[in-house]
Amino acid sequence: MTAAENWLSEKGIWKLNLLVREDNAPVREFYEHLGYRDTRTICFQKVLEPVPD
Template sequence: MDVPASLTIATITDDDVPTIIELWIRCGLTRPWNDPGSDIALARRGDNATVLVGREGGKIVATVMVGYDGHRGWVYYVAVDPDHRGRDHGRTVMAAAEDWLRQRGILKLMLLVRADNLQVQAFYETLDYAKQDRVLYAKWLDGREATP
């Protein structure tokens, strides 16, 4: 993977968690029904997922949560600090996530984008991701009502 000299990719540390959550909030990635701290803890609990961070000058400016379910790879929380956009950091963290999955023998990566988020859809299309026709179903196993 070619990483711009100014961006270094590493696995999350305990000290990174508050900064990452602040970044996700700033980027509009959080939802009231998903606790980002719990999502991070769950990703770090086993060997099948992690959070990768991109640092520029020691500051976290990009993230991606990556994992696999035994069949496919998935990414979530792809974020680039709004003040650092336009420098290919999104492309870089996605390449790092793809590499992480390849190293584990996972050959297909899936991701979800909200239908009205045209800017993010366009971003993934520049990375050669193809839109697939699927119907998404969800159910909260703790009895909560369905969320949008």
């Protein structure tokens, strides 16, 4: 993650957003340990067509 963050910073990107499922505690803890914080936002989606089997 440090390499990815450094690469993004070198490209002028100043913010990184991650999507993590609320019930995925191990991943949430991983990113919190790296300094990421929960912004208490909600991500909406709408499926317009049925997903093929």
